[in-house]
Amino acid sequence: MLALGFVAMAGSLSTDMYLPAFPDIAATFRVDASAVQLTMTSFLIGSAGGQLLIGAFSDALGRRRTLLTALAVFAVCAYLAAASPSLVILLVVRTVQGFAGSAGAVLARAVVSDLADRTQAVRAFSLLWAMIALGPAIAAPLGGWLTQTGGWRLTLLGVAVLATGMLIIAALVIPESLPPERRHAFTVGAIAGNVGHLLRDAAFVGYAVAFGLGYGTLIVYISSSSFIVQNIFDTTPFAYSLTFSFTGLCIMCGAWLSGRIAARIGIRRTLLSAQLLQVTGAGIGGALAVAGAFDLGSYLPLMAAFALGCGAVMSAASAIAVGRSARTAGAGSALVGFSQFTFGAVASPLGGLFGTDSAIPAMTFMTLLPLLAIGAALVGRILAARQRPTP
Numbered sequence: 001m002l003a004l005g006f007v008a009m010a011g012s013l014s015t016d017m018y019l020p021a022f023p024d025i026a027a028t029f030r031v032d033a034s035a036v037q038l039t040m041t042s043f044l045i046g047s048a049g050g051q052l053l054i055g056a057f058s059d060a061l062g063r064r065r066t067l068l069t070a071l072a073v074f075a076v077c078a079y080l081a082a083a084s085p086s087l088v089i090l091l092v093v094r095t096v097q098g099f100a101g102s103a104g105a106v107l108a109r110a111v112v113s114d115l116a117d118r119t120q121a122v123r124a125f126s127l128l129w130a131m132i133a134l135g136p137a138i139a140a141p142l143g144g145w146l147t148q149t150g151g152w153r154l155t156l157l158g159v160a161v162l163a164t165g166m167l168i169i170a171a172l173v174i175p176e177s178l179p180p181e182r183r184h185a186f187t188v189g190a191i192a193g194n195v196g197h198l199l200r201d202a203a204f205v206g207y208a209v210a211f212g213l214g215y216g217t218l219i220v221y222i223s224s225s226s227f228i229v230q231n232i233f234d235t236t237p238f239a240y241s242l243t244f245s246f247t248g249l250c251i252m253c254g255a256w257l258s259g260r261i262a263a264r265i266g267i268r269r270t271l272l273s274a275q276l277l278q279v280t281g282a283g284i285g286g287a288l289a290v291a292g293a294f295d296l297g298s299y300l301p302l303m304a305a306f307a308l309g310c311g312a313v314m315s316a317a318s319a320i321a322v323g324r325s326a327r328t329a330g331a332g333s334a335l336v337g338f339s340q341f342t343f344g345a346v347a348s349p350l351g352g353l354f355g356t357d358s359a360i361p362a363m364t365f366m367t368l369l370p371l372l373a374i375g376a377a378l379v380g381r382i383l384a385a386r387q388r389p390t391p
Contacts, residue, residue, distance in 0.1 A: 003173040004111060005131025007067070007166045010074060010104035011047060011341075012132055014097065015040055015222060017139035017159050019244065020237035021152035022226045028152065029087040037223045037349045042091045044219070044345035046098025048338050055106040055334025056195060060183055063107050063114070064176040070103030071167040078160035082153050102337060104166065105132070109322055109333040114177040127256065132314075136222075136248030144241025194331035204324045204332070206380010210271070211317035212339030213373035216347035217278055217366055218251075218310045221303070224351025224362035232359060233296045243300060247307040254311025267316050271377065274312030278370040281306030286363030294359055306366065313373070343369075 018025075026036045050070070058066040077097035084090035108128060146155040198204050225247075229240040254274065262270040285302045288294040318336055325332020347369065351362030 002131070003169050004108040005128055005134075007071065007104040007170050007174070008108035008128060008132050009135035010071070010101040010163065010166060011043075011098075012135040013139050013162055014043060014078070014101055014159055016136040016244070016248070017143040017162075018147075018152065018155045019140065019222065019226045020144040020230075020241050021147040021155045023230060023237070024147055024152045025087075031087060033227050034349050034353065035087065037351075039087075039090055039094050040219070040223050041345050041348040043094040043098035043101075044341045044348060046095040046100075047102040048098075048341035048345060050099035050102030051106050051334050051337025051341055053334070054103045055110060055337060056331045058107055058110060058178070059194065059331055062176050062180075062183065063111055063178050064170075064174060067103050067107045067170055067174065068167070070100045070107075071163070071170055073100035074103070075160065075163040075167050078156065078163040082156035082160055098341070101163075102341065106333045106337040109318065109336070111174075111177040127259070128315075131252075132255075134248070134252050137245040137252065138248075140241040140244035140248060141238070142241075144236075144238040147237045195335065198325050198332055198335055201324060202383030202386075203380045204321055204335075206377050206383070207317055207321040207324070208336045208339045209343075209376040209380070210275075210373040211314070211321055211336055212341075212343035213369050213376060214275070214278070214310065214313035214317055215340040216343035217282075217369040217373070218314075219344040219347045220351045220362055220365045220369065221247075221282075221306065221310075223348045224359075225303075227351075228359050228362065229296070229299070232357065233299070235296070243296075243303075246300065247303050250304045250307035251311035251314075254308035254313075255315040256311075257308075258312035258315040261312070262316060262319075267320055268377075270312060271316035271320065272374065274309045274316060275370045275374050277309030278306055278313065279367055281309065282363050282366035282370075286360060286367055289359040289363055299359075309370075313370075317373075317377075 022033070022036050025031075025039070026033060029035075054066060054070060074097060077093050077100060081090060081093045081097060084093055112128060142158060143155050146158050225244060226237075226240055229235050229243050230237065235243075258270050258274065261273075265273075281302045281304075285294060285299065285306075288298055288302075321336045322332050325335075347365065350365045353361055
């Protein structure tokens, strides 16, 4: 699980580690906040495509070979990103990097589904998401220190070094979890058939969308947090990184706790409770921002509650959705990941649409998206109940 958790951090490290460098990137290329946030959007667009294809292909080719190839491309792109001479080139490289880096999370989920039964999978997913959430807690201070030391290029070079480490660890430690006799034919028809089967499962679609909206909520926070804390609250990149690490630890705790809580009250109730916690933290933050009373002292506890909810949402929603695709775990994990990064890509620039001098837009979208996620899960369950044949 430690090796799986490390390679699954590929996406979060590639976004969270360079967040303190956003203002520096904006200054270097003389662009505004929304333009810099497009570097995250492009990464997430690539990740959405990678999630959709890589997971399905691994059902045919096996997990290990697919993972090692993707991680090699991910590492090369990380070095190219650090050397990008323009924002346009950085956007292109980040798109390809996102495509390849998506293999970490999607194949980690697939390996868990390959090896664990449903009861074990809930705890395994909570542990996996707790480890993924540990990434931001480590990456943000490291990124803040690197940014203050050598600027954004040094920060992205740090990402490249970690990407190389992921490739080495995966090659040495992670075995093949899908034997040849359990693989599906490597044809467009077979892959499309697996995907089509899952898309006809209303409950799967509902929870996959809920998972994507939950991640989109988190991305609004991530992409706007550096501007809120550094510009509005007037702090340094390193001080911001400490606040982000704090919320990263809260995300990790939320993911870890979700498996324990689900054993007591059920995984669906756990998911709903976590979504309502997201709404509460962001909603109160938005109200304080409107009243002009939103400061660092109120920001930290409210974002802690919000982050606890995010960690639990990611764990519970993915466990429910992927758990419904046990026979085609690669395709199921791919569709869940596609939803995750598609909604993440759309949500990334939302917090900065109206400038960086107010936290109101970010808090508004961080409140609305979890409400939509609650609705998506509910609609999926209702439609699934109607699909069941009556006795």
